[in-house]
Amino acid sequence: MTVGSEIGQAFIVCIAAIFTQNILLAYFLGLCPFIGVSREIRAAFGLGLAVIFVLTCTTLLNWLAYHYVLVPLGLEFFRFILFIIIIAAFVQFVEMVIERYSPFLYQQLGVFLPLITVNCAILGAALFMVIRDYTFIVTIGYGLGSGIGWFLAIMAMAGIRQKLANDRIPRGLQGPGITLMIAGLMALAFIGFAGVLQGQ
Amino acid sequence: MNPAAGGAGARNIAMQGLWRDNPIFRQVLGICSTLAVTNLVLNTVVMCVALVFTVSLSSATVSALRAYTPRNIRMMVETLIIAFYVIIVDVVLGAYWPSMRANLGPYVGLIITNCIVMGRCEAYGNANPPGGAFLDGFFNSLGYTFILLIVATFREILGMGSFMGMAMPFFSGPGWDRWIIMVMPPGAFFMLGVVVWVFRWIQQSREEPQK
Numbered sequence: 154m155t156v157g158s159e160i161g162q163a164f165i166v167c168i169a170a171i172f173t174q175n176i177l178l179a180y181f182l183g184l185c186p187f188i189g190v191s192r193e194i195r196a197a198f199g200l201g202l203a204v205i206f207v208l209t210c211t212t213l214l215n216w217l218a219y220h221y222v223l224v225p226l227g228l229e230f231f232r233f234i235l236f237i238i239i240i241a242a243f244v245q246f247v248e249m250v251i252e253r254y255s256p257f258l259y260q261q262l263g264v265f266l267p268l269i270t271v272n273c274a275i276l277g278a279a280l281f282m283v284i285r286d287y288t289f290i291v292t293i294g295y296g297l298g299s300g301i302g303w304f305l306a307i308m309a310m311a312g313i314r315q316k317l318a319n320d321r322i323p324r325g326l327q328g329p330g331i332t333l334m335i336a337g338l339m340a341l342a343f344i345g346f347a348g349v350l351q352g353q
Numbered sequence: 354m355n356p357a358a359g360g361a362g363a364r365n366i367a368m369q370g371l372w373r374d375n376p377i378f379r380q381v382l383g384i385c386s387t388l389a390v391t392n393l394v395l396n397t398v399v400m401c402v403a404l405v406f407t408v409s410l411s412s413a414t415v416s417a418l419r420a421y422t423p424r425n426i427r428m429m430v431e432t433l434i435i436a437f438y439v440i441i442v443d444v445v446l447g448a449y450w451p452s453m454r455a456n457l458g459p460y461v462g463l464i465i466t467n468c469i470v471m472g473r474c475e476a477y478g479n480a481n482p483p484g485g486a487f488l489d490g491f492f493n494s495l496g497y498t499f500i501l502l503i504v505a506t507f508r509e510i511l512g513m514g515s516f517m518g519m520a521m522p523f524f525s526g527p528g529w530d531r532w533i534i535m536v537m538p539p540g541a542f543f544m545l546g547v548v549v550w551v552f553r554w555i556q557q558s559r560e561e562p563q564k
Contacts, residue, residue, distance in 0.1 A: 179538045184385040185468045230444055233462050234436045241429065273385040273466040280459030325554035329381040330546050337542030344537065 156290070163294030166287070170298030172346035176274050177306040178339055180281075183274030187307055188332050190265075197311035200265040205300030207247065207269050208278055211240045212296035215279040216289055236279045241270050274303055309339060363488055370492030376469045377500040377545075378552040383469030388501075388545060390460055392536040394517045397505035399453055401498035403442045403461060405491060408470050411435045412478035412490035419479055431474045432465065439464050469497060500552070504544045512536035 176182045183204070190200050215236050223229055248266045252259045269275060278299045282292050313335055322331055376382050390396040414434050415422075422430050443461050446454045454461065464470065473493055478486040510516055512535030514525035523529060534540050 181385055181388040181538070181541065182463070184388065185382060188381055230440060230447075233440055233443070233465055234433065237432055237436055237465055241432070273463050276466045277385075277459055277463055280462050284459055323550070323554075325552075325557055326546075326550045329378075330550040330553065333542050333546035333549060337539045337546060340537075340539040340542055341534075344539065 159288055159290045163291045165294075166291050167294035167298035167301075168349070170295055171302040171305065172343055172349065175302040175306060175340075175343050176278060176299040177303050178336065178343050180277065182277035183272050183303055186268055186272055187303075187310065187336070188329050190268075191307055191310040191314055191332065194308070194311045194315060196265075197307045199261050200268070201304035201307050203262045203265045203269055204272065204274065204303050205297070207240075207244060207266075208275055208300040208303070209293070209296040211243050211275055212278050212282055212292055212299075213289075214239050214243060216282060216287075216292045219283055232280075232283065236276055240275050240279075244270050274299065306336075306339065310335065362485065366485065366488050367492045370489060370494075371496040371499070372556075374493075375496040375500065375552070376472075376493050377497055378549045378556075380469075380472070381549070382472050383467040383497065384545065385463065385467065388504075388541050389538075390457055391501055391505040391541055391544075392508050392512065393456075394502070394505045394509050396453070396456055397501055399446075399450075400457060400460065401494070401501060403439075403446075404464060404467070404469075405494040405498065406442060407435060407438045407464050408473055408494040409487050409490035411438050411470060412473045413483045413487040414438075415474040415478035416481060416483040416486035427479070428471075431471060435470050435474070436465050469493065500548060504541070504548055507544055508535045508540055512540060 170176065174180070177184065177187060186200060190196050218235055218239060219229075219232060223232055223235060244266055248259075251262065278296060282295060287295055310332065314332065317331065326334075370376075374380060377384065390400045411431070411434050415431050418430070418434075439462060442464070443454070446457075446461065473486075473490045477489040481489070506516065510521055510524050511532045514521055514529060514531055524531075532540070535544070
């Protein structure tokens with residue numbers, strides 16, 4: 154495959170990961186923080202940004218580690234441990250860097266970074282990238298798209314939940330119950346994008 | 354969480370895990386990696402067996418090693434212990450049931466980041482003896498399993514007209530329009546939302562008279 158067609162494919166994969174194959178609404182990854190942190194928009198925004206950044210970078214790092222270390226050594230089954238270590242180390246590293254150089258950003262994102270290590274979306278994206286056999290350039294599109302998709306979903310949910318705060322909801326349905334149902338409606342809406350990418 | 358041990362303690366742990374602190378409708382933890390496979394009952398069963406295995410053994414291992422683990426790196430150690438058991442599941446599944454492994458895709462690996470595993474290790478395994486930790490993990494994941502089986506049963510019957518792959522008498526017939534939406538992602542969200550609602554409602558209506 155030429156570089157040009159790969160970039161084209163990366164673009165398609167990116168759009169698909171944002172809309173039709175949204176990592177949260179179609180693959181249920183990163184649901185726990187999605188339900189826990191979507192109560193207010195500010196927090197959702199911070200976490201969403203952190204996820205975009207970490208997801209894009211770690212997916213690329215994991216691609217390199219998988220194809221240049223594990224595959225030559227024949228240790229593919231070891232990938233779970235390697236991926237999780239890379240993710241944890243990267244998050245720790247980023248936390249230290251922004252704490253040192255950008256106190257403002259640290260204030261905004263600091264509390265969310267440790268949460269990200271256990272966000273299934275990050276590990277999930279890395280595992281999907283292996284299963285689907287993406288090339289390096291396509292992986293860039295995939296990581297970025299997945300992050301943006303997650304960001305969009307949590308922002309939309311936070312906006313809806315802030316409106317819901319004053320509504321009367323049956324007691325058993327408050328909190329997680331209603332959040333899941335709204336997520337269902339959002340997933341339904343996102344399926345509507347399926348026609349956009351008929352070609353792939 | 355609960356310091357009791359022995360016979361009465363074991364019953365208490367079981368009640369906590371299955372009902373009072375049920376991982377799904379009380380704590381809402383760890384749905385990520387499993388909700389995706391609830392479109393077929395068989396997939397759900399395999400996934401939940403893997404989860405029960407991982408949670409109980411890793412919680413017991415964390416508990417057995419708790420005296421030797423330095424506090425500041427304990428999260429990392431716990432993650433590695435969990436990953437160790439998940440790799441066992443993955444390799445065994447790949448050797449004996451490759452088609453199932455392909456069905457489950459990345460979700461077996463995602464048990465590592467399933468919050469319920471880490472949650473049990475942190476909340477119970479870290480401070481209690483291995484036997485109790487094993488039981489605690491076992492019953493918590495069982496509480497998790499039974500809710501997901503309810504979700505999966507409804508999804509497969511309504512959406513595919515079958516149960517464990519066998520055609521159901523009424524739902525696979527011409528008199529029933531299959532609810533395709535139930536086997537698609539939105540169906541999982543709706544179904545889980547309804548299940549959480551029903552169980553919380555039962556729990557709340559039981560608690561009220563006692564007050």
